[in-house]
Amino acid sequence: MAVSVLVVEDSRAMRALVVSTLQSLGDLRIVEVDNGFHALKALPGSRFDLIITDINLPEITGLEIVRFVRQHPVHNRVPILIISTQRSEADVRRGMQLGASAYLGKPFEPEQLKTTVCQLLPSLSPASSPS
Amino acid sequence: MSGPLSEEFLPEAEELLEQMDAGLVTLEQAGQAPERVADRLNALFRSAHSLKGMAGMAGLVEISHLSHEIEELMDHLRMGRLSPQPHIMALISDGIALLRRGVVAAAKPGASDADDTALGEETADYSNRIKQTMSASAGSAGPPLDSLGIPARLSTALTTYEEHRLRENLRMGRTVYAVRADFSLEDFDRQLGLLTGRLQALGELIATVPQIGEPAPPADGTQPDQPPGPSSEQSIDPGRIGFELIIGSARSEREIADGAGATARLTVLGRPPASATTTPSTPSDATPHAARPAPHAGETVTSVRSLTDTVRVEIHQLDHLLNVMGELVLQKAVLYQLARELLDREGSAGLAGSLVKSLHTVENRLTELQEGLVEARMVPLSQLFDRLTRAARKLSRELGKAVDLRMSGEETRLDKTMVEAIADPLLHLIRNAMDHGLESPQGRQTAGKPEAGQITLRARPQGTSVVIEVSDDGQGINLPRVREIAVDKGLADPNKAYTDDAIIEFLFQPGFSTSEQVSEVSGRGVGLDVVARNIAAFNGLVDVTTTPGVGTTFSITLPITLVIIRALLVRAGAELFAIPLSNVTETLLGRESDIRTVEGAEVMELRGRTLPLLRLREHFACAASSQAHTDDFYIVVVGSAESRLGLVVDEIEGQQEIVIKTIGELLQGVISGVAGAAELGNRRMILVLDIPALLDEASNRVVPAG
Numbered sequence: 001m002a003v004s005v006l007v008v009e010d011s012r013a014m015r016a017l018v019v020s021t022l023q024s025l026g027d028l029r030i031v032e033v034d035n036g037f038h039a040l041k042a043l044p045g046s047r048f049d050l051i052i053t054d055i056n057l058p059e060i061t062g063l064e065i066v067r068f069v070r071q072h073p074v075h076n077r078v079p080i081l082i083i084s085t086q087r088s089e090a091d092v093r094r095g096m097q098l099g100a101s102a103y104l105g106k107p108f109e110p111e112q113l114k115t116t117v118c119q120l121l122p123s124l125s126p127a128s129s130p131s
Numbered sequence: 132m133s134g135p136l137s138e139e140f141l142p143e144a145e146e147l148l149e150q151m152d153a154g155l156v157t158l159e160q161a162g163q164a165p166e167r168v169a170d171r172l173n174a175l176f177r178s179a180h181s182l183k184g185m186a187g188m189a190g191l192v193e194i195s196h197l198s199h200e201i202e203e204l205m206d207h208l209r210m211g212r213l214s215p216q217p218h219i220m221a222l223i224s225d226g227i228a229l230l231r232r233g234v235v236a237a238a239k240p241g242a243s244d245a246d247d248t249a250l251g252e253e254t255a256d257y258s259n260r261i262k263q264t265m266s267a268s269a270g271s272a273g274p275p276l277d278s279l280g281i282p283a284r285l286s287t288a289l290t291t292y293e294e295h296r297l298r299e300n301l302r303m304g305r306t307v308y309a310v311r312a313d314f315s316l317e318d319f320d321r322q323l324g325l326l327t328g329r330l331q332a333l334g335e336l337i338a339t340v341p342q343i344g345e346p347a348p349p350a351d352g353t354q355p356d357q358p359p360g361p362s363s364e365q366s367i368d369p370g371r372i373g374f375e376l377i378i379g380s381a382r383s384e385r386e387i388a389d390g391a392g393a394t395a396r397l398t399v400l401g402r403p404p405a406s407a408t409t410t411p412s413t414p415s416d417a418t419p420h421a422a423r424p425a426p427h428a429g430e431t432v433t434s435v436r437s438l439t440d441t442v443r444v445e446i447h448q449l450d451h452l453l454n455v456m457g458e459l460v461l462q463k464a465v466l467y468q469l470a471r472e473l474l475d476r477e478g479s480a481g482l483a484g485s486l487v488k489s490l491h492t493v494e495n496r497l498t499e500l501q502e503g504l505v506e507a508r509m510v511p512l513s514q515l516f517d518r519l520t521r522a523a524r525k526l527s528r529e530l531g532k533a534v535d536l537r538m539s540g541e542e543t544r545l546d547k548t549m550v551e552a553i554a555d556p557l558l559h560l561i562r563n564a565m566d567h568g569l570e571s572p573q574g575r576q577t578a579g580k581p582e583a584g585q586i587t588l589r590a591r592p593q594g595t596s597v598v599i600e601v602s603d604d605g606q607g608i609n610l611p612r613v614r615e616i617a618v619d620k621g622l623a624d625p626n627k628a629y630t631d632d633a634i635i636e637f638l639f640q641p642g643f644s645t646s647e648q649v650s651e652v653s654g655r656g657v658g659l660d661v662v663a664r665n666i667a668a669f670n671g672l673v674d675v676t677t678t679p680g681v682g683t684t685f686s687i688t689l690p691i692t693l694v695i696i697r698a699l700l701v702r703a704g705a706e707l708f709a710i711p712l713s714n715v716t717e718t719l720l721g722r723e724s725d726i727r728t729v730e731g732a733e734v735m736e737l738r739g740r741t742l743p744l745l746r747l748r749e750h751f752a753c754a755a756s757s758q759a760h761t762d763d764f765y766i767v768v769v770g771s772a773e774s775r776l777g778l779v780v781d782e783i784e785g786q787q788e789i790v791i792k793t794i795g796e797l798l799q800g801v802i803s804g805v806a807g808a809a810e811l812g813n814r815r816m817i818l819v820l821d822i823p824a825l826l827d828e829a830s831n832r833v834v835p836a837g
């Protein structure tokens with residue numbers, strides 16, 4: 001079964017970059033959404049192996065998503081990667097306290113994202129990627 | 132820049148800048164509830180934040196750095212460490228302008244190093260200004276949220292900003308409520324949207340915290356005897372999702388409860404510290420209920436799916452489609468012609484009849500398609516108007532003139548290419564109105580006018596055109612002074628009497644400038660002639676009306692779209708010509724006796740104004756027509772920007788939609804006054820007149836003596 005990733009990010013440009021970086025890791029099933037509502041909509045219908053989320057999202061923030069996922073009976077064990085800028089240190093700390101698995105600060109190199117994702121998803125390995 | 136980021140970066144950066152501009156405009160509008168201001172400050176922060184992130188990823192250090200500074204400033208504002216005073220607003224607006232320049236520079240990789248250096252220096256200056264502004268402010272922390280009675284299930288998930296808004300609401304003396312509501316996963320977004328709307332009418336929505344869904348309460352009366360059960364935290368309904376909305380409001384508990392609706396549960400989270408009467412909160416127990424099986428099963432999510440349903444298309448792709456469309460329209464006309472010939476020969480009973488019927492259907496569908504394509508290129512003027520408002524506010528600060536800028540009709544839609552093309556001309560007209568149109572503050576006082584000058588930006592559709600007006604309530608154009616300057620510059624004949632319209636025309640002559648001293652604002656080396664030329668390039672017209680002491684209005688009339696235009700077909704000798712209808716102001720029946728010759732050029736009087744004439748037959752050396760020559764002819768009065776010219780033609784053949792094609796380079800320059808060629812349905816090519824060029828030619832010919 002293909003590894004599936006939920007990407008929650010409101011910037012199209014950032015989302016495009018994250019998705020294309022993920023795709024270079026192999027045949028992933030990626031669901032991308034641009035806000036917290038859509039993330040909540042996407043969750044119940046499927047299983048995810050990884051959730052990547054920004055913190056600064058309109059209305060429902062990344063922190064609220066982290067908390068929700070950690071409480072969720074089905075999704076509570078899914079690794080969560082927070083992507084955010086250094087501005088939001090306090091918020092990142094809260095996210096980690098809420099149970100996020102890793103944090104990546106913007107700007108980052110695509111390689112860093114690949115490495116982090118591979119750490120969170122041991123079944124993937126950067127060596128097997130065509131890159 | 133390369134890769135997936137670069138394709139999205141520019142359009143998104145542009146969008147973010149638009150949002151910031153618009154946000155700043157609405158922020159500056161006075162008389163707003165504190166939560167609206169907070170909302171807008173936060174939105175501005177978010178835009179700067181997104182831009183910073185994107186620019187950083189794209190390796191655009193300068194933009195990233197600059198947006199970081201602005202983000203920092205916005206953060207101070209939204210967290211209440213700075214108050215939105217005018218000088219801070221000016222600082223933000225300058226920052227956005229710098230960002231825009233940075234983004235434009237990033238879009239043009241070939242930009243010179245000198246530009247880069249200049250931008251770099253300005254950015255450094257700007258950073259210093261921001262640092263000075265912010266050094267005065269200090270951070271403000273309060274007691275931990277738990278001590279305020281906010282339960283951990285809510286406080287832990289709040290961002291620092293949400294926490295700040297919560298404290299701020301308490302500080303303002305409001306009560307903070309939590310409204311819990313559970314919805315089915317099927318339609319929670321709609322339901323939540325409704326609830327949010329109701330609550331926002333009552334106060335500030337501080338945060339929306341999603342919670343694991345609880346079972347729906349039983350419908351009234353179905354389970355009347357069930358005793359209160361175990362804590363609701365044990366019951367989970369995977370088919371539902373819960374939300375806790377944190378609201379700050381001055382309204383009573385009852386009002387909030389009414390707004391939240393019967394199915395929601397209300398809790399008082401915190402009351403303002405000063406509040407003496409602390410009534411116990413009412414965390415109504417959830418009705419116990421066993422977890423239900425999930426109503427959803429076997430749902431499939433297709434991979435890499437985006438949930439938005441808009442597509443961005445480059446304008447040149449639409450251009451191409453519209454051109455193809457134009458060809459189709461022409462081919463349809465050819466088919467019609469053939470069908471009619473067939474009909475004449477065979478009558479309507481047979482194949483010819485069916486052919487015509489089928490062609491009717493094709494025609495209707497083609498019209499729909501054409502309208503759809505034209506529609507796809509249209510954008511509302513609101514974005515442009517917002518940008519102009521912003522620029523105007525900045526100008527008003529620079530000039531020290533208070534301005535009340537109003538706009539209407541910003542929902543009017545116009546071709547995207549045209550919206551971009553008129554941005555600078557409109558800005559120029561606004562600058563002009565502020566700089567020259569509006570009196571000085573003392574001048575306004577003397578004239579008994581309100582201190583703030585009024586500038587109105589108005590757009591309205593008019594048939595297949597759009598009219599955009601820039602009016603001011605200033606002193607009006609000083610016509611005698613304009614005439615003097617025109618005489619000084621050798622543009623006007625000192626001994627000649629000019630009508631007001633003729634004097635206004637001088638304003639649009641190259642090199643004309645009314646400002647006695649070139650001011651910082653209008654004096655950017657561009658005159659109204661450039662405005663006129665830009666507008667004329669799109670077959671637009673500029674009209675000016677001015678009343679001394681009352682004000683001036685510049686109206687720009689533009690065709691809604693560029694590619695397919697309506698044209699007036701005229702005959703001169705044996706030749707047919709097409710004149711873009713948007714250039715035609717009127718048509719008259721003329722006689723040779725109406726024409727006078729002034730200084731070797733033919734003119735006629737039209738309502739007290741001297742109208743120069745151009746005989747198309749002679750200009751294009753047309754072959755004589757086989758039709759009998761009569762003394763009567765037609766005069767098509769055409770205009771572009773502010774000039775007018777009468778074209779003498781033999782016959783007016785009617786109106787038709789045409790698709791302008793450019794003529795080959797060989798012919799260009801050989802025939803002056805031709806914009807291109809158009810194919811008529813009967814496979815005949817005709818020339819489309821270039822009205823601005825003909826006007827230029829005519830004005831060079833009729834040089835005022837002097």
